[in-house]
Amino acid sequence: MVNHCPHCGRQALSPARKLLLGPSGSIACxxxxxxxGVAFGKAWLALSPGLLVAASGLPIAHASIRHLPMILTLDALALVAMFAAYAWWVPLQCR
Ligand SMILES: [Zn+2]
Known part of the structure; x- marks a missing residue:
């Protein structure tokens, strides 16, 4: 399990709490x-595709309102994938 503490081996925090922590933060087990704290490189790797999709969706949505539902759906999927990768793929490290 990626959410287990590197010090004691038990669960250090919930996936939701991890999402709130952010790549540069740290928390007491x-x-x-x-x-x-989360492994910095992998955290950014997990977050960057979602951020790119969310950022690129805004100008496209502005250009054509017709595509808005599709873009919002893609954005939502990208965000879900991003949060899932962040919560269950990025390991914890000693800080
Ligand atoms: Zn611990």
Whole structure:
């Protein structure tokens, strides 16, 4: 499990709490109190495709309102994929 603490091996935080933490933040493990943070490189790797899709969707939606529902759907899928990768693929490290 990627959400297990590198200090004590128990679950350090919930996936939702991890999403709120962000790539540069750190938090005390809820089992042992050790400082943990997400692996920086993988965190950005997980976040960047979603951010790109969300950013590119805005000007396209502005240009043609007809495509808006499709763009919003793609954006939502990209965000879901991004959050899932961030919560379940990016490992925790000692901080
Ligand atoms: Zn711990």
């Amino acid at each position: 809820r089992a042992c109190g050790g400082r943990v």
